[in-house]
Amino acid sequence: MFTILPIKGFIDQIDGFFCDGIHAGLKPNGNNDLGFIYSDTPCEVEAVFTKNRFQAAPLKHFQMYEKGFKTNFVLINSKNANAMTGQKGIDDINEVFASLNHDLLNPIMSSTGVIANPLPKEKIIKGANSFNLSAKSGENLSKAIMTTDAYPKTCMYEVKLQDGSSFKIGAVAKGAGMINPNLATMLCFICTDAAIKREDMKELLEANSHSTFNAISVDGDTSTNDTVLLLANKKSNAYDKEAFKEALRLVMHDMAMLMVADGEGAKKAVAFEVVGAKDDKQAEIAAKALSNSLLVKTALFGEDPNFGRIASTIGASQIECDETKLVISYNDVKVYENGVILFDEACEARAAEVLKNSEYKVLCNIGIGEGKFTAYGCDLGYKYVEINADYRT
Amino acid sequence: MFTILPIKGFIDQIDGFFCDGIHAGLKPNGNNDLGFIYSDTPCEVEAVFTKNRFQAAPLKHFQMYEKGFKTNFVLINSKNANAMTGQKGIDDINEVFASLNHDLLNPIMSSTGVIANPLPKEKIIKGANSFNLSAKSGENLSKAIMTTDAYPKTCMYEVKLQDGSSFKIGAVAKGAGMINPNLATMLCFICTDAAIKREDMKELLEANSHSTFNAISVDGDTSTNDTVLLLANKKSNAYDKEAFKEALRLVMHDMAMLMVADGEGAKKAVAFEVVGAKDDKQAEIAAKALSNSLLVKTALFGEDPNFGRIASTIGASQIECDETKLVISYNDVKVYENGVILFDEACEARAAEVLKNSEYKVLCNIGIGEGKFTAYGCDLGYKYVEINADYRT
Numbered sequence: 001m002f003t004i005l006p007i008k009g010f011i012d013q014i015d016g017f018f019c020d021g022i023h024a025g026l027k028p029n030g031n032n033d034l035g036f037i038y039s040d041t042p043c044e045v046e047a048v049f050t051k052n053r054f055q056a057a058p059l060k061h062f063q064m065y066e067k068g069f070k071t072n073f074v075l076i077n078s079k080n081a082n083a084m085t086g087q088k089g090i091d092d093i094n095e096v097f098a099s100l101n102h103d104l105l106n107p108i109m110s111s112t113g114v115i116a117n118p119l120p121k122e123k124i125i126k127g128a129n130s131f132n133l134s135a136k137s138g139e140n141l142s143k144a145i146m147t148t149d150a151y152p153k154t155c156m157y158e159v160k161l162q163d164g165s166s167f168k169i170g171a172v173a174k175g176a177g178m179i180n181p182n183l184a185t186m187l188c189f190i191c192t193d194a195a196i197k198r199e200d201m202k203e204l205l206e207a208n209s210h211s212t213f214n215a216i217s218v219d220g221d222t223s224t225n226d227t228v229l230l231l232a233n234k235k236s237n238a239y240d241k242e243a244f245k246e247a248l249r250l251v252m253h254d255m256a257m258l259m260v261a262d263g264e265g266a267k268k269a270v271a272f273e274v275v276g277a278k279d280d281k282q283a284e285i286a287a288k289a290l291s292n293s294l295l296v297k298t299a300l301f302g303e304d305p306n307f308g309r310i311a312s313t314i315g316a317s318q319i320e321c322d323e324t325k326l327v328i329s330y331n332d333v334k335v336y337e338n339g340v341i342l343f344d345e346a347c348e349a350r351a352a353e354v355l356k357n358s359e360y361k362v363l364c365n366i367g368i369g370e371g372k373f374t375a376y377g378c379d380l381g382y383k384y385v386e387i388n389a390d391y392r393t
Numbered sequence: 394m395f396t397i398l399p400i401k402g403f404i405d406q407i408d409g410f411f412c413d414g415i416h417a418g419l420k421p422n423g424n425n426d427l428g429f430i431y432s433d434t435p436c437e438v439e440a441v442f443t444k445n446r447f448q449a450a451p452l453k454h455f456q457m458y459e460k461g462f463k464t465n466f467v468l469i470n471s472k473n474a475n476a477m478t479g480q481k482g483i484d485d486i487n488e489v490f491a492s493l494n495h496d497l498l499n500p501i502m503s504s505t506g507v508i509a510n511p512l513p514k515e516k517i518i519k520g521a522n523s524f525n526l527s528a529k530s531g532e533n534l535s536k537a538i539m540t541t542d543a544y545p546k547t548c549m550y551e552v553k554l555q556d557g558s559s560f561k562i563g564a565v566a567k568g569a570g571m572i573n574p575n576l577a578t579m580l581c582f583i584c585t586d587a588a589i590k591r592e593d594m595k596e597l598l599e600a601n602s603h604s605t606f607n608a609i610s611v612d613g614d615t616s617t618n619d620t621v622l623l624l625a626n627k628k629s630n631a632y633d634k635e636a637f638k639e640a641l642r643l644v645m646h647d648m649a650m651l652m653v654a655d656g657e658g659a660k661k662a663v664a665f666e667v668v669g670a671k672d673d674k675q676a677e678i679a680a681k682a683l684s685n686s687l688l689v690k691t692a693l694f695g696e697d698p699n700f701g702r703i704a705s706t707i708g709a710s711q712i713e714c715d716e717t718k719l720v721i722s723y724n725d726v727k728v729y730e731n732g733v734i735l736f737d738e739a740c741e742a743r744a745a746e747v748l749k750n751s752e753y754k755v756l757c758n759i760g761i762g763e764g765k766f767t768a769y770g771c772d773l774g775y776k777y778v779e780i781n782a783d784y785r786t
Contacts, residue, residue, distance in 0.1 A: 051709075051711070052705060052708040052709045053707075053708040053709075053710075053711060053712070053713075053714050054704055054705065054707070054708030054714070054716050055708075081701070083701065083704075083705070084701060084704045084705075084716055084729065084732075084734070085734070086716060086717065086732040086733070087732075114699070114701060115699075115701020115702065115704060115705055116700060116701035116704060116729065116734050116736065117701075117734075118734070222709055223705055223709070224704075224705050224708060294687070298778055301778065306507070306508075307509060308474070308476065308477060308507060308508020308509035308510075309508065311447055311476075311477045311508060311509060311617075312445060312447060312476070312477075312508055312616055312617045314446075314447070315445040315446040315447030315448075315617060316444075316445045316446075316615055316616070317446075318444070318446060319446070320446075321446050321447070323447050323477055323479060324479060336477065336509065339477075339479040339480075340479070341477070341478070341509050341510075341511070343509065380778065381778055382775050382778050382779075385691055385694065385773065385774055385775050385778060386775075
């Protein structure tokens with residue numbers, strides 16, 4: 001028995017964690033572009049990284065530490081990904097950390113922004129040396145890590161265990177721009193004071209990835225920099241594996257949903273729920289095909305219940321299916337059932353109503369098995385093109 | 394030895410072929426929406442269809458004929474795909490053909506347009522009964538099969554063999570809207586009077602698909618209706634397998650390139666040439682990932698030589714690669730070579746010049762093997778969103 005309560009504030013609400021963000025001169029518009037997370041007690045750390053074959057320099061730098069290392073510091077910059085920068089990219093990180101006046105243990109760097117530009121290390125060193133490590137300015141940090149995000153992404157929970165003890169867990173993240181199927185970076189920093197066991201960290205992080213970040217992104221198609229970090233300073237004595245797993249799932253789900261809702265220019269967060277597939281893997285293939293289909297995404301942007309595109313995308317995904325067994329609904333409005341088009345004028349009007357919402361579900365029952373998966377996506381409109389046609393400049 | 398000469402005109406330039414297109418009341422704007430191809434001599438026919446698991450009714454109808462059947466008539470409508478319409482969709486086609494006053498042998502239907510709407514068969518019957526089968530109005534036909542195409546797609550060649558004999562081959566097509574990776578329909582009707590052997594037809598059609606239609610679309614991800622038909626009435630005595638293969642390749646390449654150049658709203662036709670991959674299959678995976686990447690396509694639209702997105706897409710495609718061996722160029726402007734960023738101000742200016750063209754090449758040398766493949770794609774801009782947000786209405 002345990003209770004999980006959402007609480008206000010940022011990760012600096014957690015005992016021992018400090019953070020801040022500043023403008024260090026990387027973003028021409030004067031917005032925050034450099035931030036840190038500091039813990040006054042060394043943290044156990046576990047990471048999930050992009051599967052992109054070209055991992056950015058910060059990811060390689062992290063993996064050069066000995067397995068099981070502890071850290072007390074994460075430095076995060078936006079506007080420059082330090083990716084495709086080769087050995088120089090790693091050397092630059094080492095030079096940055098060697099030039100800092102703080103007392104750091106195995107510091108970690110995390111970067112997001114334009115790929116294949118040298119890291120502006122002088123600005124970063126100058127900025128990082130100005131940090132006050134006892135700051136509790138989560139909002140500044142949340143803004144410093146943004147690129148094309150429309151708003152900061154953060155959440156906090158307190159978990160109370162049956163014995164009266166409690167721990168906190170929270171996160172700050174930046175969105176994967178467009179989310180699935182492509183390349184904008186997602187960074188997520190999860191902090192906790194729970195007395196989690198070292199060996200549980202990777203297990204629980206991975207266990208929760210499938211239905212959260214992997215349902216929106218961070219699978220085959222990922223950026224060079226995608227990173228999920230879990231930092232545990234264990235300042236609370238409280239820990240319960242089941243409670244932690246569920247709290248971690250909530251944190252990861254919250255962050256994933258905020259990323260979807262803030263897909264570049266997106267106005268709609270859509271759950272593509274596929275059930276009745278031959279198996280879960282086939283359901284996942286179909287659900288992700290739907291959440292990635294340009295024709296589906298633009299139809300959702302146009303609030304057009306053009307379910308033919310949904311059917312066609314399922315067929316194109318090459319999963320086992322049969323048009324006489326397929327059912328398609330928008331929320332509870334069935335438009336196609338077992339080969340019969342239910343889409344008369346009244347049905348279309350009700351479906352169009354659903355599509356006016358900012359959140360809804362596209363449900364597809366393949367009708368041949370027990371496999372299920374829900375992928376989360378968003379619409380795609382003019383704003384996406386605007387953002388991405390000149391993101392670099 | 395043979396000569397292949399492009400000639401003016403439409404497929405009605407070929408002996409024995411007739412065609413026309415009319416407005417039958419399917420498109421609300423009064424444009425042509427129904428057309429036919431007629432041959433006064435029964436044709437051998439071969440087809441390549443979509444791999445989509447939900448094949449549209451016309452495709453199923455075709456496959457109900459006995460293998461090796463001959464035909465003298467293809468009826469083509471736009472605005473309605475007759476897909477996801479079940480047995481009724483097939484019955485509708487049979488009813489249409491049973492209601493026509495023409496003397497038809499195994500008539501074929503081909504449809505493109507909105508999925509999951511019942512076929513407006515009365516309008517189609519009325520329109521088709523008004524056809525004059527001795528018309529030679531290729532331009533009318535080419536317009537009747539258009540959906541979101543900006544212009545008709547057609548080509549014609551005359552092939553002269555060493556013995557002085559000759560045959561003609563030509564095509565009329567409609568574009569795959571957005572082309573790869575998605576679902577807009579491509580239809581292509583290739584007609585010839587060559588005395589081609591029955592057994593060569595499928596072989597040559599498939600042999601040429603890989604570097605033409607399969608390089609732009611029509612593979613895993615396809616619409617419910619994608620169709621390439623080859624009709625041979627053999628009114629010429631001329632035939633040479635090598636000559637025919639090359640002429641057919643030219644026709645299919647022409648049509649594929651016109652489709653790419655006319656991707657919905659596209660302003661740029663881009664060849665993504667991947668060389669030096671581990672094998673041809675890996676080169677194909679990377680080249681298609683590039684031609685399908687939203688972030689790459691929007692950068693091309695913005696004329697932004699943001700080659701980091703190109704590198705990242707290659708890494709995300711999961712092919713074998715190594716950033717210290719990768720070379721990226723826009724035409725002959727190298728921007729990244731073996732882990733070194735060549736992208737100084739002068740280089741960027743030259744790369745930006747290349748991107749102003751309406752046709753150019755993105756060349757990626759993976760640097761580890763001999764595999765190569767070229768995929769053809771286009772940019773993606775506001776117009777694409779506009780077209781697809783309200784295509785159905």
